[in-house]
Amino acid sequence: MVSVYLDHAASGPLHPAAADAMAGWLRAGFGNPSGSHHVARRARAAVEDSRERVAFFLGMDPGEVVFTSGGTEADNLAVLGPLPGRPGAVVVSAVEHPAVLAAAHAGGREVRTVGVGPDGLVAPERMRDLLGPDVALVSVQLANQETGVIQPLARISKLVRRLAPRAVLHTDAVQGAPWMDLRAVSPLVDLISISGHKLGGPQGVGALAVRSGLRLTSISHGGGQERERRSGTHNVAAIIGLGAAVAQLDPEAGPARWARTAALRDRLAGRLAEQVPGAVATAVDSPRVPGHCHFRFPGVESEALLFMLDEAGVCASAGSACASGALEPSPVLLAMGVDKAEAGSSLRMTLGPATTEQDVDAAAGAVAAAVEALRAASDPVPGEA
Amino acid sequence: MRVLVAMSGGVDSSVAAALVLQAGHDAVGATMKLWGGPSDSGCCSVADVEDARRVADQLGISHHVFNFSEEFERRVVDPYVSDHASGRTPNPCIECNRHLKFDRFLARARQLGFDAVATGHHARVVAEPGGGRSLRRGADQAKDQSYVLHMLNSRQLARVLLPVGAMTKAEVRARAAELGLRTATKADSQDVCFISRQGGREAFLGDRIPLRAARVVDEAGRQLGTVPAVELVTVGQRRGLGPSIGARYVVDVDPDQAVVRVGPVEELMVGELAVPAPSWVDGPPSPGEALEVQVSAHGVPVPARWDPAGRVRLDIPIRRVAPGQSAVLYRGDAVVGGGVVGP
Numbered sequence: 067m068v069s070v071y072l073d074h075a076a077s078g079p080l081h082p083a084a085a086d087a088m089a090g091w092l093r094a095g096f097g098n099p100s101g102s103h104h105v106a107r108r109a110r111a112a113v114e115d116s117r118e119r120v121a122f123f124l125g126m127d128p129g130e131v132v133f134t135s136g137g138t139e140a141d142n143l144a145v146l147g148p149l150p151g152r153p154g155a156v157v158v159s160a161v162e163h164p165a166v167l168a169a170a171h172a173g174g175r176e177v178r179t180v181g182v183g184p185d186g187l188v189a190p191e192r193m194r195d196l197l198g199p200d201v202a203l204v205s206v207q208l209a210n211q212e213t214g215v216i217q218p219l220a221r222i223s224k225l226v227r228r229l230a231p232r233a234v235l236h237t238d239a240v241q242g243a244p245w246m247d248l249r250a251v252s253p254l255v256d257l258i259s260i261s262g263h264k265l266g267g268p269q270g271v272g273a274l275a276v277r278s279g280l281r282l283t284s285i286s287h288g289g290g291q292e293r294e295r296r297s298g299t300h301n302v303a304a305i306i307g308l309g310a311a312v313a314q315l316d317p318e319a320g321p322a323r324w325a326r327t328a329a330l331r332d333r334l335a336g337r338l339a340e341q342v343p344g345a346v347a348t349a350v351d352s353p354r355v356p357g358h359c360h361f362r363f364p365g366v367e368s369e370a371l372l373f374m375l376d377e378a379g380v381c382a383s384a385g386s387a388c389a390s391g392a393l394e395p396s397p398v399l400l401a402m403g404v405d406k407a408e409a410g411s412s413l414r415m416t417l418g419p420a421t422t423e424q425d426v427d428a429a430a431g432a433v434a435a436a437v438e439a440l441r442a443a444s445d446p447v448p449g450e451a
Numbered sequence: 452m453r454v455l456v457a458m459s460g461g462v463d464s465s466v467a468a469a470l471v472l473q474a475g476h477d478a479v480g481a482t483m484k485l486w487g488g489p490s491d492s493g494c495c496s497v498a499d500v501e502d503a504r505r506v507a508d509q510l511g512i513s514h515h516v517f518n519f520s521e522e523f524e525r526r527v528v529d530p531y532v533s534d535h536a537s538g539r540t541p542n543p544c545i546e547c548n549r550h551l552k553f554d555r556f557l558a559r560a561r562q563l564g565f566d567a568v569a570t571g572h573h574a575r576v577v578a579e580p581g582g583g584r585s586l587r588r589g590a591d592q593a594k595d596q597s598y599v600l601h602m603l604n605s606r607q608l609a610r611v612l613l614p615v616g617a618m619t620k621a622e623v624r625a626r627a628a629e630l631g632l633r634t635a636t637k638a639d640s641q642d643v644c645f646i647s648r649q650g651g652r653e654a655f656l657g658d659r660i661p662l663r664a665a666r667v668v669d670e671a672g673r674q675l676g677t678v679p680a681v682e683l684v685t686v687g688q689r690r691g692l693g694p695s696i697g698a699r700y701v702v703d704v705d706p707d708q709a710v711v712r713v714g715p716v717e718e719l720m721v722g723e724l725a726v727p728a729p730s731w732v733d734g735p736p737s738p739g740e741a742l743e744v745q746v747s748a749h750g751v752p753v754p755a756r757w758d759p760a761g762r763v764r765l766d767i768p769i770r771r772v773a774p775g776q777s778a779v780l781y782r783g784d785a786v787v788g789g790g791v792v793g794p
Contacts (some may be wrong), residue, residue, distance in 0.1 A: 392517070
């Protein structure tokens with residue numbers, strides 16, 4: 067059976083450089099970076115080396131980088147941390163990751179949600195009515211987890227600065243980070259979060275960069291690590307892995323990486339459009355990161371399609387699953403005005419650095435075969451079922 | 452055969468999956484997510500999905516989750532609520548089997564190319580000489596679930612495996628322990644999966660429909676008391692109506708008039724049951740054939756005959772069956788068919 071992995075937006079393989087760096091530390095190193103002896107100092111140095119790499123990657127100062135347990139904690143800290151002492155409402159886009167949306171609703175503030183158009187984009191003019199001097203925090207993602215659509219952060223930032231001068235602006239850059247130069251993004255915002263395993267690093271680590279001068283209250287209580295911004299002993303090996311992974315994402319090589327992946331994605335999309343009657347490509351006219359390929363196949367249920375793809379060795383997803391693993395109608399697609407049934411026919415395939423032409427060709431063939439088989443078998447047999 | 456095993460995360464379906472494999476079939480496990488709301492006894496909470504997944508891992512088969520919660524809401528929960536609102540006493544497990552486990556799930560399995568589905572129900576599917584299939588009581592009398600599966604017809608049964616139906620519950624648990632399955636000692640599921648023990652039926656219904664007080668009247672129309680929620684009263688009920696009703700039972704529930712009528716046990720007894728829309732495993736029985744009828748999941752079967760006018764004629768009177776409950780006819784240990792009892 068073939069094995070084709072097209073679920074990089076969920077989690078991707080560890081970059082070999084990150085694996086080597088982590089293995090080296092796990093075998094030979096240990097120690098609590100907060101200690102005062104030489105073993106602790108070595109651990110501390112490893113964390114700080116990684117912090118410098120992450121800071122460079124984000125275009126921020128090392129002192130502005132807070133290591134977290136992942137993207138979710140980074141988003142939670144970004145949304146909840148600035149609120150104490152900063153009265154006012156929270157404004158989020160309707161297509162944010164649950165880590166942002168749920169945190170916003172847990173903040174005890176009025177939450178104003180800005181919708182998106184059928185193109186998946188937050189129209190800055192839609193935000194106008196929601197912004198004002200009474201807004202404490204705005205959070206708009208860099209790229210969407212399901213569709214890959216890139217939000218117009220430059221325009222949004224300008225608008226926020228002008229209309230909500232007291233608000234801090236956060237962007238969840240988890241999905242954008244593997245593809246985009248965050249040094250061009252971070253000047254637009256006050257807080258930016260990333261996740262290790264979406265960009266070649268390990269799971270269980272992420273980072274939040276916090277503009278210096280912005281007072282951030284920790285959401286965990288304990289030893290006051292990370293300059294009182296995030297308590298808990300550092301996950302040194304994972305932090306080392308994150309540093310090694312971002313160091314591999316050379317911004318100079320970004321355009322070539324983008325072009326290569328976009329070409330594969332377009333090849334995949336082209337084959338699906340050609341081979342699957344009625345296939346609807348999602349938000350293709352919007353700016354998108356190159357790894358995301360999102361389709362709807364009206365009349366086909368995502369669950370059944372993913373099952374068939376799994377049997378064929380193709381790993382993909384539908385976008386939105388609950389804790390039990392059951393698929394839920396995608397809030398992102400619903401926010402884009404797609405009806406519930408069609409949203410339930412979604413397929414998200416996300417490419418990574420190791421994805422090949424053979425992979426996308428095999429995936430396109432498997433999707434076409436699965437959709438055809440499901441459609442052929444979906445007429446009920448009379449007298450049964 | 453390729454068999455899709457419905458794994459609830461309980462011991463019966465865990466062992467069912469193991470037996471399907473042992474029989475040499477190609478098995479895949481799937482858990483239906485049915486109820487999305489809060490529950491404590493639920494068959495499809497996250498913890499149960501995890502149990503099912505771990506058992507599938509242990510058996511070396513793949514496992515998937517099917518989210519049927521929308522259909523469950525529409526086909527089971529909504530009718531449950533509206534039945535109660537109109538004075539009936541529904542059996543949601545039967546509707547779940549009818550519409551979810553043996554309709555939606557069976558259709559999904561067929562669509563995915565499976566030859567059959569297997570579940571952990573305690574009942575047996577037996578191949579009959581003519582090529583058809585019969586549905587028979589499970590080997591464990593106390594656990595027999597043929598009653599809640601009565602809506603299955605012969606064609607469906609041809610694609611259903613009930614591997615634990617030939618075993619007692621003790622044997623199922625012993626087998627699970629032998630295989631080292633984590634569900635070996637897991638408690639049996641109880642009651643209705645979407646109703647939490649804490650709030651019960653009253654809280655569940657109260658969140659969805661207005662619960663209305665009703666007068667309790669006797670056979671002569673005299674008011675004996677009141678009940679706070681007519682929607683929670685069931686025909687045949689005696690408890691919870693206050694001391695003034697004496698040795699009487701509920702014989703009629705009329706939510707429109709907000710009246711609960713009680714009467715002596717004689718008035719409770721009936722000689723026939725209306726079953727207006729029955730289903731049959733393999734066609735209706737001959738009129739007048741001596742059969743047995745069972746009117747609750749673990750009730751005692753009593754002699755009865757089918758009247759094609761849509762009635763079950765009882766040889767000896769039984770207590771009235773609450774409208775909304777099901778009456779199931781048996782020929783020996785084989786299910787003939789059954790349906791929901793009307794007023």
